[in-house]
Amino acid sequence: MDFNSIGYFQFDNLIQTRTPFLLVILDNVDLNDWYKSVTKMHLDNISLPSTPEGALEAVKGKSLPPHFAVVVLDRDEKSAPQVAAMLEQAGFINSFYVKGGLEGLLKERQQ
Incomplete structure (x- = not known):
């Protein structure tokens, strides 16, 4: 099976447009400084x-x-792909993980 990854642009777009989805946060990732109001x-x-x-x-x-x-979303993409795969195998057909985790988001955001 091929599991889907999304990058900063797709992730930020989901948040900014307030698209309904569930964000599973692993590794105590904190995004509170990124978004306001x-x-x-x-x-x-x-x-x-x-x-x-x-x-x-x-x-x-x-x-x-x-x-x-x-x-x-995890800190460094070590566990998120496996969790997304597990969710898809359990029947959640629109399961994604953030490529690179929080570290990847930070790098892509700065570009």
Whole structure:
């Protein structure tokens, strides 16, 4: 299977346009300094802090339809691809991970 990754532009666009999706946050990643006001409230509402081991059960606990978009963000892309793969195998057909994790977002954001 080929699992989807998204970069800074796609990730930021999802946040800025307040697109409905679930953001699974691993490794205690904190984006609070990046977004303000209404955009920050959207980010707070869609965020689901978790661990790689507990992510599947946490997402299942949200009772989302299988087509609902789920984006996994970790610090350095070490666990997010596996979590996205696990979610897709469990039936969440729109599972993505952020390429490079938070470190990748920071690099791409500065370009």
